[in-house]
Amino acid sequence: MGSADSKLNFRKAVIQLTTKTQPVEATDDAFWDQFWADTATSVQDVFALVPAAEIRAVREESPSNLATLCYKAVEKLVQGAEGGCHSEKEKQIVLNCSRLLTRVLPYIFEDPDWRGFFWSTVPGAGRRGQGEEDDENARPLAESLLLAIADLLFCPDFTVQSHRRSTVDSAEDVHSLDSCEYIWEAGVGFAHSPQPNYIHDMNRMELLKLLLTCFSEAMYLPPAPESGGTNPWVQFFCSTENRHALPLFTSLLNTVCAYDPVGYGIPYNHLLFSDYREPLVEEAAQVLIVTLDHDSATSASPTVDGTTTGTAMDDADPPGPENLFVNYLSRIHREEDFQFILKGIARLLSNPLLQTYLPNSTKKIQFHQELLVLFWKLCDFNKKFLFFVLKSSDVLDILVPILYFLNDARADQSRVGLMHIGVFILLLLSGERNFGVRLNKPYSVRVPMDIPVFTGTHADLLIVVFHKIITSGHQRLQPLFDCLLTIVVNVSPYLKSLSMVTANKLLHLLEAFSTTWFLFSAPQNHHLVFFLLEVFNNIIQYQFDGNSNLVYAIIRKRSVFHQLANLPTDPPAIHKALQRRRKTPESLSRTGSQEGASMEGSRPAAPAEPGTLKASLVATPGIDKLTEKSQVSEDGTLRSLEPEAQQSSADGSPAEGEPSQAWREQRRLSNTSTSGQWSPTSEWVLSWKSKLPLQTIMRLLQVLVPQVEKICIDKGLTDESEILRFLQHGTLVGLLPVPHPILIRKYQANSGTAMWFRTYMWGIIYLRNVDPPVWYDTDVKLFEIQRV
Numbered sequence: 001m002g003s004a005d006s007k008l009n010f011r012k013a014v015i016q017l018t019t020k021t022q023p024v025e026a027t028d029d030a031f032w033d034q035f036w037a038d039t040a041t042s043v044q045d046v047f048a049l050v051p052a053a054e055i056r057a058v059r060e061e062s063p064s065n066l067a068t069l070c071y072k073a074v075e076k077l078v079q080g081a082e083g084g085c086h087s088e089k090e091k092q093i094v095l096n097c098s099r100l101l102t103r104v105l106p107y108i109f110e111d112p113d114w115r116g117f118f119w120s121t122v123p124g125a126g127r128r129g130q131g132e133e134d135d136e137n138a139r140p141l142a143e144s145l146l147l148a149i150a151d152l153l154f155c156p157d158f159t160v161q162s163h164r165r166s167t168v169d170s171a172e173d174v175h176s177l178d179s180c181e182y183i184w185e186a187g188v189g190f191a192h193s194p195q196p197n198y199i200h201d202m203n204r205m206e207l208l209k210l211l212l213t214c215f216s217e218a219m220y221l222p223p224a225p226e227s228g229g230t231n232p233w234v235q236f237f238c239s240t241e242n243r244h245a246l247p248l249f250t251s252l253l254n255t256v257c258a259y260d261p262v263g264y265g266i267p268y269n270h271l272l273f274s275d276y277r278e279p280l281v282e283e284a285a286q287v288l289i290v291t292l293d294h295d296s297a298t299s300a301s302p303t304v305d306g307t308t309t310g311t312a313m314d315d316a317d318p319p320g321p322e323n324l325f326v327n328y329l330s331r332i333h334r335e336e337d338f339q340f341i342l343k344g345i346a347r348l349l350s351n352p353l354l355q356t357y358l359p360n361s362t363k364k365i366q367f368h369q370e371l372l373v374l375f376w377k378l379c380d381f382n383k384k385f386l387f388f389v390l391k392s393s394d395v396l397d398i399l400v401p402i403l404y405f406l407n408d409a410r411a412d413q414s415r416v417g418l419m420h421i422g423v424f425i426l427l428l429l430s431g432e433r434n435f436g437v438r439l440n441k442p443y444s445v446r447v448p449m450d451i452p453v454f455t456g457t458h459a460d461l462l463i464v465v466f467h468k469i470i471t472s473g474h475q476r477l478q479p480l481f482d483c484l485l486t487i488v489v490n491v492s493p494y495l496k497s498l499s500m501v502t503a504n505k506l507l508h509l510l511e512a513f514s515t516t517w518f519l520f521s522a523p524q525n526h527h528l529v530f531f532l533l534e535v536f537n538n539i540i541q542y543q544f545d546g547n548s549n550l551v552y553a554i555i556r557k558r559s560v561f562h563q564l565a566n567l568p569t570d571p572p573a574i575h576k577a578l579q580r581r582r583k584t585p586e587s588l589s590r591t592g593s594q595e596g597a598s599m600e601g602s603r604p605a606a607p608a609e610p611g612t613l614k615a616s617l618v619a620t621p622g623i624d625k626l627t628e629k630s631q632v633s634e635d636g637t638l639r640s641l642e643p644e645a646q647q648s649s650a651d652g653s654p655a656e657g658e659p660s661q662a663w664r665e666q667r668r669l670s671n672t673s674t675s676g677q678w679s680p681t682s683e684w685v686l687s688w689k690s691k692l693p694l695q696t697i698m699r700l701l702q703v704l705v706p707q708v709e710k711i712c713i714d715k716g717l718t719d720e721s722e723i724l725r726f727l728q729h730g731t732l733v734g735l736l737p738v739p740h741p742i743l744i745r746k747y748q749a750n751s752g753t754a755m756w757f758r759t760y761m762w763g764i765i766y767l768r769n770v771d772p773p774v775w776y777d778t779d780v781k782l783f784e785i786q787r788v
Contacts, residue, residue, distance in 0.1 A: 006039040011049045018054045023064040032072045036096035037089075043206060046099040047772040055107045059114065067117065070104065073097040074145045081151035085158045094152060095203065098210045101145070102774060105213045109220040110779040118142035119232065142214070146237045149211050150244040153251075154179035159204045161194050179247040187254030187344075188337045201280045208283040209774070211237070212765065215290045219762050219780045223618050223755055231293065238291050238323045245324040249291075252284040253329075256374070257344025261351055261365050278365065285370040286765050291325040292377045293758055330381045338388040345375050346397035353404050353447050368405065369764045372421045373757065379428055380749065390434035393441050396458055400447055402426060403465045407449050410473035411605035414614035414788045417760045419469075423483045424747070426462075427626070430487040431746035433636065436494030450602035456499035463488060463498070467505040471512070474607070482524075482623040485531035486745050492538035493632075493742045497546035503553035506535065511557065514564050516577035520680045526688050527623075529564065534743070537696045540732075541739040548727040551700070552720070555708055558701050565694055569685040578680075608788040615763025616784040621752035627745035638744060695737050703735050759783050 013034035017024075024031050041049065058066045080094035108114045121138035139147075156162035160182040184204070186193035214233045238245060259281040332338070349372075351365050375398065379386040389395050402422045409415035429435040439459035451464050466484045469477060488506075498506075512518065513528040536554065539547050554561070568574070608614070620626070630638040707730075708723055715722065763783050766775050 003041075007041060007045060007049060009034060010039045010041055010045075014050050014054060017062075017065055017069065018057050020065060021062060023062065024068060026068050026072065032069070035069070035100060036073070036076060036093045039092075039096055041096065041099070043099040043102065043209070043772050046096075046103050050100070050103050052107070052777060055104055059107060059111060066104070066108075070101070070108070070117070071141065073101050074141055074148070077101075077148040077152065078144055081148040081155070085152070085155050091158055091203075094158075095206055098206050102206075102210045102213045102772075106216065106220075106775050106778040109217045115217065115220070118145070142233060143236055143241070146211075146214065146233065147242065149207055149214075150237070150242050150248060153204060153207055153248060154182045154244055156182070159200050159207065160184070161197065161200070179244045180250075183247050183254065184251035185254035185258045187250070187258050187340050188332060189250055190254060193258075196277070198276050201276055205280045205283050208280075208287050209769075212283065212287055212290065212769075213774055215287075216762070216765070216775060218290075218293075218758065219766065219775060219782045220778075222781045223759055223783075231290075234291055234293065235323070238325045240324065242324075246328060249288075249325050249328045252288045253341070255284045256281055256288065256348075256371075257341050259344070260347065282367045282370070282768070285367055285374060286768075288325075289370055289373045289377065289761055290765070291323070292329060292374075292381070293761065294323050294326045294381075326381055329378065332382060333384050335388070338385055341378065341385070342389060342394055342398075345371055346394065346401075349375075349398060349401035353401055366768070368401075369418055369421065370768075372402070372405075372418075372425060373761055373764075376421065376425055376428070376757070379425070386428075386432070387434075390429065390432050390438065393438055395429065395435065395438050396441060399426070399429075399439075399458060399462070400445065403461060404447055404449060407451065407465050407468060408605055410469045410477065412608045413474055413476055414608040414612045416476050417615070417617055417763060419473075419477060419480060420617070420620060420756070421760065423480050423487070424753070426487050427483055427490075428747045430490035431627075431630075431744055433494065433632070433744075436491035439491055440494070440496045446599060448599055448602050450598045450604045452501050453597045453599060454499045454501035456502060457495075457497070459491065459495045460499045460502040462491075463502045464505055467509060470509060472605075479620060481528055482531070483626070485528055485535075486623055486627060489531050489534050489538070490744050492535040493542045495539060495547075496543055498539075498550050500549040500553070503547075503550040506532065506550070507553045507557045507560070511560050514560060516568070516573075517580050519567070520574055520577050520685070523678055523680075523684075530688075530692070533693050533697070537693055537740065538742065540696055540700055541736065542742070544732060548724050548730075551704070551727050552724055554697065555701065555705060558705065561694060561697050561701065564692060565698070567685065567689050569682050569689060571682055574680050574682070574685065610788065612788040613767055613785055614788055615759070615766055616786060617763065618752075618755050618759050620756050621750060623745070625750055625752060626747060628748040630744050630746055632742040632744060638746070641743075693740075699736055700732060703732060704730065 013031075016031070016034075026032075055066075058069075074097075076093055076097045080090055080097075083090060085091050085094055108117060119140045119142050121140055153159050154177065156177070163181065180190075183190040183192075184194065215231060215237075217233055218231050236242070242248075259277060261278065332341075348365060349368055352368060379389065389398070402425060405418055406422045409418045436459075439462060440457050443456060443458045443461045449465070451461075451468055454460050454464060466488065470481055470484065510529065510532045513525065513532065519526050519529065536550070539550055544551070568577070629641045631641055632638055704727070708726070711723060711726055759782055766780065766783075766785070769775065
């Protein structure tokens with residue numbers, strides 16, 4: 001039958017389904033087979049031939065027909081999985097049913113009355129191995145569907161290469177097949193790389209799209225952090241009930257990490273061959289991050305001792321989550337596996353940068369956000385992986401692309417989520433001493449970014465990009481300023497030498513944040529000043545020797561520190577400062593940040609194209625919820641600080657024993673967005689002004705300023721280099737206050753961030769699945785879709 005005919009018949013069947021008011025019997029095979037038996041329709045055809053309005057109409061007006069359609073389609077998938085899909089016809093039926101279910105499922109999820117439908121049992125569909133007709137043991141439809149998809153993903157000659165030597169052998173028995181021998185790609189725990197097969201990749205992709213659609217019930221529930229967010233579909237699929245859990249987890253991970261969009265290392269290769277692997281890799285990455293959506297704050301995260309075994313996963317069963325995917329991920333421990341994963345993710349994250357540098361030389365991938373979520377999950381669930389990443393300078397291969405994305409997306413409000421995840425990853429890394437140490441590596445690779453040219457280290461790159469985000473990003477990034485500065489505080493004790501460009505950027509931030517109108521215009525703005533002072537103190541106390549550029553910049557801008565020390569606290573002065581704000585509406589940013597030359601090949605950050613869609617995000621927790629303070633002891637180990645014993649620090653919290661009522665009140669104010677009604681008082685300003693950690697800097701200025709002035713007078717100097725030479729050889733040993741202990745604010749998981757990740761991840765998946773548009777125009781509740 002010709003393709004046009006089959007589309008016509010399929011369309012006729014859809015119309016019959018919507019117009020029949022009488023329920024069609026499940027046994028009427030002649031009717032139901034029209035939907036899948038002889039059609040050769042693509043998934044795009046199915047979406048075009050089954051309009052949303054008609055699915056909703058069947059749902060409202062003939063619910064039993066919709067129920068039977070779903071039940072019959074699942075039954076066909078189960079039969080295909082049981083029989084092993086040997087004939088072309090069986091394969092076609094499986095694909096057609098898969099496409100149809102992908103089309104219909106979102107409309108079942110969007111209606112609360114239907115949501116339980118797939119979890120109800122269907123008479124006669126017994127659990128395998130028990131009495132077929134024993135309805136007590138009947139499987140819910142959802143379970144039958146998920147198990148059939150899992151079987152079909154390892155179906156010889158359909159989604160994997162058959163291992164049969166000849167056609168004489170009997171067909172491989174689906175139930176005795178060891179799917180671990182059919183893992184899709186070499187990598188973690190599997191050494192053999194199967195021959196690439198376009199048809200198998202396409203079939204896998206269609207089944208993964210259906211699987212993702214099953215998991216997407218989460219999109220139709222409003223965000224509720226207390227629910228713990230267990231998705232029954234994911235929970236069942238990742239449980240021991242799914243005998244393919246391990247090979248499937250491994251197949252997805254290896255398919256993503258082994259992918260090389262360059263194509264055999266030949267530039268421009270993708271212009272000659274179409275790359276059918278990319279859609280599969282994207283789909284695999286999306287399914288992987290959804291199965292790993294597990295709130296690490298609520299479950300004991302598996303900790304594994306240092307023993308290694310011969311297998312890819314640690315054998316010791318950790319007291320881990322029920323979710324096997326999370327469990328497997330947390331148990332990977334072999335160096336070569338970590339290397340494979342890290343190299344793969346770094347290669348893919350760097351791809352868009354290469355792309356910008358050598359336009360069109362490689363295929364530009366679009367799934368970097370999914371990769372960042374995957375990298376986050378790896379670091380969050382597998383501490384050994386995190387330590388492996390930080391053990392060598394390979395971490396910089398992740399850092400540079402993240403800084404590129406942050407810089408590139410800072411003006412585009414449709415990419416606020418990307419900004420957040422990039423910053424969260426850097427916050428997580430910055431909690432480890434090794435990250436700060438790695439940043440001292442010289443930065444020589446020139447990635448095209450519109451930032452000032454400097455000669456220096458990766459630490460310089462990080463600070464220069466952060467400065468750019470703060471001074472020229474758009475308004476919605478303000479909640480991230482605390483995070484950005486916390487990262488700089490965390491790494492500051494380890495930074496051996498900052499460039500002059502970077503030193504000036506840090507002082508420019510201090511200048512902007514310490515203007516009186518900025519300090520007095522919101523209840524938490526002064527925290528930013530505390531963070532910056534802590535950065536300067538850490539560098540002066542622990543890395544004075546190599547940081548003459550910063551010391552010189554502090555001396556040049558000494559008036560800023562004197563102004564802070566003499567901050568007015570009387571009501572008239574506060575009032576006057578706030579009036580000044582109203583006269584100068586321009587954002588903090590634009591204060592004198594005119595740059596000199598920018599990086600070669602750079603393009604300024606562009607705002608979103610008009611009409612771009614974006615998914616809304618839930619609010620992220622404040623920095624005090626996101627992090628937990630630890631003190632670095634003499635021997636370099638960290639000990640967590642009990643909240644009540646925390647000394648006053650960057651957030652201006654009181655030292656032990658002080659009445660903290662006022663402070664608690666102020667936190668309450670700063671956590672609610674009451675800045676509209678809020679107004680600063682003298683008491684409030686005094687409460688934190690007295691805690692500004694200025695002693696170290698004031699002592700430094702007291703000692704060095706007279707010496708520098710003397711040099712200038714004696715030598716008639718206007719020349720910086722002479723002064724810098726003097727500062728390089730200077731020392732403040734014995735002249736500074738006793739070094740304060742180093743405070744690190746480590747990221748800590750909590751239900752607020754788990755909720756944020758869930759909305760962000762599903763928002764990406766919604767927006768990236770446009771062909772076919774699986775969820776488009778359905779009534780999602782987890783986020784809102786807005787036009788920019």
